[in-house]
Structure formats: structure tokens, C-alpha cells
Amino acid sequence: MRLNLRVWRQKNGAAEGAMATYEVDGISADMSFLEMLDTLNEDLILRGEDPVAFDHDCREGICGACSLVINGDAHGPERTTTCQLHMRSFRDGDTIDVEPWRASAFPVVKDLVVDRGAFDRVIQAGGYITAPTGSAPEAHATPVPKADADSAFEHAECIGCGACVAACPNGSAMLFTSAKINHLNVLPQGSPERETRVLDMVAQMDAEGFGGCTLTGECATACPKGIPLPSISAMNREWLRARRKASRG
Amino acid sequence: MAVSGLIMLGYLVAHVAGNLKVFFGPEEFNAYGHWLRVMGAPVLHHEWALWLVRIVLVAAVVAHAVSAYQLSRRDLKARPTAYVHRRRRASYATRTMRWGGIVLALFIVWHVLDLTTGTVHPGGFEEGRPYQNVVDTFSTWYGNVVYIVAMLAVGLHVRHGFWSAAQTLGVGNARRERLLRALANTLALVLTAGFVSVPVAVMTGVVS
Numbered sequence: 001m002r003l004n005l006r007v008w009r010q011k012n013g014a015a016e017g018a019m020a021t022y023e024v025d026g027i028s029a030d031m032s033f034l035e036m037l038d039t040l041n042e043d044l045i046l047r048g049e050d051p052v053a054f055d056h057d058c059r060e061g062i063c064g065a066c067s068l069v070i071n072g073d074a075h076g077p078e079r080t081t082t083c084q085l086h087m088r089s090f091r092d093g094d095t096i097d098v099e100p101w102r103a104s105a106f107p108v109v110k111d112l113v114v115d116r117g118a119f120d121r122v123i124q125a126g127g128y129i130t131a132p133t134g135s136a137p138e139a140h141a142t143p144v145p146k147a148d149a150d151s152a153f154e155h156a157e158c159i160g161c162g163a164c165v166a167a168c169p170n171g172s173a174m175l176f177t178s179a180k181i182n183h184l185n186v187l188p189q190g191s192p193e194r195e196t197r198v199l200d201m202v203a204q205m206d207a208e209g210f211g212g213c214t215l216t217g218e219c220a221t222a223c224p225k226g227i228p229l230p231s232i233s234a235m236n237r238e239w240l241r242a243r244r245k246a247s248r249g
Numbered sequence: 250m251a252v253s254g255l256i257m258l259g260y261l262v263a264h265v266a267g268n269l270k271v272f273f274g275p276e277e278f279n280a281y282g283h284w285l286r287v288m289g290a291p292v293l294h295h296e297w298a299l300w301l302v303r304i305v306l307v308a309a310v311v312a313h314a315v316s317a318y319q320l321s322r323r324d325l326k327a328r329p330t331a332y333v334h335r336r337r338r339a340s341y342a343t344r345t346m347r348w349g350g351i352v353l354a355l356f357i358v359w360h361v362l363d364l365t366t367g368t369v370h371p372g373g374f375e376e377g378r379p380y381q382n383v384v385d386t387f388s389t390w391y392g393n394v395v396y397i398v399a400m401l402a403v404g405l406h407v408r409h410g411f412w413s414a415a416q417t418l419g420v421g422n423a424r425r426e427r428l429l430r431a432l433a434n435t436l437a438l439v440l441t442a443g444f445v446s447v448p449v450a451v452m453t454g455v456v457s
Contacts, residue, residue: 006333008333019333069332069334071334071336072332072334072335072336073336097333097334099332099333099334102328102330102331102332103327103328104326104327104328104329105327169324169328169339170323170324170327170328171324171327171328172324172327209326209327210327211323211324211325211326211327211328212320212323212324212327214320214324214343214346214413215343215409215412215413215416215417216339216343217339217343218338218339221338228423229416230416230421230422230423230426232416232421233415233416233417233419233420233421233422234419234421234422236416236417236418236419237419237420238419239419240418240419241419
């Protein structure tokens, strides 16, 4: 198929950017969205132009590197990552708008690549457990109730792609932070730092300049891993609990 | 936002219940208005309880407005560059929280000047005769329009606000989701229908 692309081009973080129009031909419906962009870049390189920069890594939907806003939707019209989005979701002759994640906490590096270091710093603030390293412990040494294990797995699915921030009209990172906090806070392994984790990670999230949550629910709709909206309420519950405990000393 | 909002929501429920006394005739409605002034007597002096309620409400309105302002400023700063391709998805109630809130603030000013102080009241405002004052207000076309529009805004604001407050306070989870949504919709509907029934009753002559 033949497509008209309108792609955000920006030389670097300091430069002004704009949408540029390209035409790509010979696109198969079985190509992924990133393969379609590869085709465009091959054309651009042959013409001696600068190829479009975009983030990608595993192309299997598990690493969280790809990050494109396609026609106003983070990761495009299907509920998956950009790399797992196929061109059969589009029609011959379509005009497709491709933009980077938009948030002041995610500055544009070049074209469609943004710096998601803010997420790393939120994780560094408490998204880990203190455990002795060494060989794997005996699996039955620490019993975990089934419901807690399910909840932890559900939140552990977050790949940190940032679609929640990109989709949120407020550029808020509440869904990401809540996934990371809930994942560890429901497990016995995570309980020693249960209070400091939520307080420190939320403080870091605020310090990074993410917006506040107004519960529009856009984040959970865009999340390719299906992190549910009530996760935010669970994080708020953890935060209020930790504050109460901290005030009691 | 959540705590101040819930305080105001609690007041609205009491307010709509009181308003519906208008359907039992002028004596009962005026007597209700009088009772509001002697609430808590003889422990409390005349109008003390009423002023206590007013002070709490003003504090809640100010706290709500200040936090809304801070939240909005933060949210706008977090998305300095808008997307070129725009699309709308959030529900109407969710999208209109900010402007709806401003509309409601303006309405409250008019409402107090109209039926509490009587400053902008159409016809002769008489303290202690709220029944007649209500009929006067809803005998003007603009009184009806302003009131009904504002009450629709209240419904929308409560619909998203109540549910959001529950999430903020950490009450929400996957199992309670349907219950909280249903509660928010019911509250919104009951409040809007209850408030709007009064001007409709005056227009149709049920209350005169």
C-alpha cells in the first residue's frame, strides 16, 4: 500500500521542530509499523537525506523502547506496542501522523526519540528490594498468597515505555509509578521498604515535573500491558498509609 | 481536592433535601428556613450553627479552588507542546471539570446574592419568607436558565468528582469499580433532578 506520513522532525533538543510530509510506497499489510519506518528511512538514505530517528530495541513488545504517538494515540490504534502494531491496521492512501511522546519530563532528543531518564530516576528512588544476592532462594521459603502473586505479576507487566505519560492530557506518570510500587509492595520481599518506597518514588515523580492526576483514565486505555486504572487508587492508599505511619514515628 | 469536594458534596445532599420541602407548601418551607437559623438551640445562639456551616463551606470552596489552580498549573506545565494530531476521548464530565468548576463558582456568587442577601433578587426580597423569594426568582426566564444550566454542571462535576475523590483517597479497587461508578452517577442524577425540580415546579405552577 501507499501511505502519506506526517512525521515530527527535530534536529536536536534545542532546535525547533515541525511536521514533515513523506510518501512511502510498497508497504505490505504484514509489516510492523517500525518496518514501515525502516522502509521510509531506506528511501531517505538513498536520497541522501537524514533518516528519521526513532527508539526501538526488541521489536517483540517486551522491552518498552518503542515510543510513537500515531494519529494522536500512544502506540497507535491497537492496544499494543508500536513494534507489534501492523500495517493492516491502516488502509491504502491513509495519512498517518507520527509524533514523539509529549511531556516536559520527556524532552525530545531528536525527531521521535525522547529522553525517558525520568523513569529511571523514579525507579532508583525505590523501585527495588534489598535482598542478599547469591544463588536463587528456595521457592517455598517465602509463601505468597495466590491473589498477591497475581497482583504483583499484573503490575510487573509494566515495561516502562511511557505511553501512560504520553496519553495523559496532564503528562502524569501516576500509572507507571503505581505499577512499580504495587508490584513490590504486595510481596513479602518488598515489605521491608514498603513505606519509604511509595514516599520516595512519588516524591521523585513529582520532582521530575510530571503532571498531576485528574483520573481521566487515558493512561490505562493506552497502556500496551493493560495496567489497570485502579492501580493509581492502590498507590494512593499506600501513600496515605505510609504518611500516617511516618507521622506516628 | 477530594476532601474539600466531599465536604461540599455532603452539603449539597442536605441542601437538595431541604429544597424539596418547597413541595409541602409555604408554611413548612418557611418554617424550615427558620429552623436553619435556630439549629442547635438552646446550646447555640441564634444563627451560630448556620454561620459555622457557612465558614466550613467557604473554607472548603477556597481549598478546592486553590488546589484546582495548583493542579491545573502543574498539569499545563507538564505538557508544554501539544500534539499536532488531536483527538478527544475522555468523557464530557471529565473534560469539563475545570470550566465547569468556574461556572459553578460564578453561579454560587449569583445564588447567594439572589436568595441569601437579596441584592440581585427580582421583585421584593423578604428575609424570612424564602418560599416567596424562590417563586420570584423562578418567575424570571433568566433565573430559570442560569439555575438549570448550573445544576446540569453540578451533575457533571459530581459524576467525575465523586469517583475521582474515591480514587484519591485510595478507596477504589477493581471490585468496587462498578459500585463507585454507580454511586457517582446516582448522586449526580439525584442532585441534578432534585434541584431542577424546583424551578420546573414554579414554571408549571405546582409551586406558586
